[in-house]
Amino acid sequence: MNNIAGTKETRCAIYLRSACGGRGSSSWLNEQERICRAAARQFNWMVLEDYVWKEKGKSGTSCRRFGLESLIAEAKKSPKPFDHVLMNDTSRLSRNFGEALKIINDLACHGVDFYFADQKLNSKDPIFRPLSAASAVMEETYVERLQKGNRRHRKGLAIQGIQSDTRCSEASTVRHIYGLFSAGKSVEEVVKILDAE
Numbered sequence: 001m002n003n004i005a006g007t008k009e010t011r012c013a014i015y016l017r018s019a020c021g022g023r024g025s026s027s028w029l030n031e032q033e034r035i036c037r038a039a040a041r042q043f044n045w046m047v048l049e050d051y052v053w054k055e056k057g058k059s060g061t062s063c064r065r066f067g068l069e070s071l072i073a074e075a076k077k078s079p080k081p082f083d084h085v086l087m088n089d090t091s092r093l094s095r096n097f098g099e100a101l102k103i104i105n106d107l108a109c110h111g112v113d114f115y116f117a118d119q120k121l122n123s124k125d126p127i128f129r130p131l132s133a134a135s136a137v138m139e140e141t142y143v144e145r146l147q148k149g150n151r152r153h154r155k156g157l158a159i160q161g162i163q164s165d166t167r168c169s170e171a172s173t174v175r176h177i178y179g180l181f182s183a184g185k186s187v188e189e190v191v192k193i194l195d196a197e
Contacts, residue, residue: 011082012040012115013051015071017092021057029054032088039086039117051082060095063103068093072103075112082112089118090135097136101129127191134174 016032018025033052040047051074053067063069074081085107087093093114094100104114104123114123119135121128173194180190 010043010045010084012045012047012084012086013071013074013082014047014053014086015068015092016052016054016088017058017060017065017067018056019059025056029056032092035088035117036086039115043115045084045086047086048082060091060093063094063096063099068103072107075107076110078110080111085112085114087114087116089116090121090132092116097133100136101132131177131190134177137174138178 014033014036016029016036018028018032020028033054037047039045051071053071055065055067058065058067071085075085090100093103093116107114108123115121119131121131121135177190177194180193185193
């Protein structure tokens with residue numbers, strides 16, 4: 001994406017979260033960090049080592065997490081210590097879309113943006129809100145299923161489960177968008193395809 005490429009002066013924090021606190025959480029946090037650092041290298045952004053938060057055993061259903069609260073407090077300082085927050089995906093911030101959007105909007109007022117590396121979503125991008133809303137539908141559906149005890153794999157849920165769980169007229173568009181992402185399309189490619197339809 002041309003609108004997110006930076007220079008060495010673009011400073012980044014990283015936030016990593018795993019809901020489980022066991023041994024597997026370390027490898028999942030390491031994988032998230034690998035993905036975020038790869039995105040930083042891709043855009044020539046500098047990761048500030050003092051601003052890397054890792055939280056184990058923390059649910060995304062609440063934003064009351066020490067690491068996240070610390071990140072927010074640091075981002076609101078003047079002068080701001082970093083320009084972007086890198087995360088693996090939107091669910092690492094919150095599984096509640098309203099809470100996530102509130103944090104994103106609040107930090108944008110302080111000149112700090114978010115980049116969700118696995119989804120290739122930048123909060124500065126004009127298409128961010130509709131794509132993140134589609135992602136939020138999937139996350140909320142996922143949480144509802146977990147609460148009901150149905151532990152389907154998320155990728156299968158994203159492609160197949162939306163039809164029965166989403167009661168909105170946009171369900172086919174959401175399925176189509178996730179199908180395109182699953183096929184490896186970038187945000188720009190998805191936008192072009194949707195515009196052409």
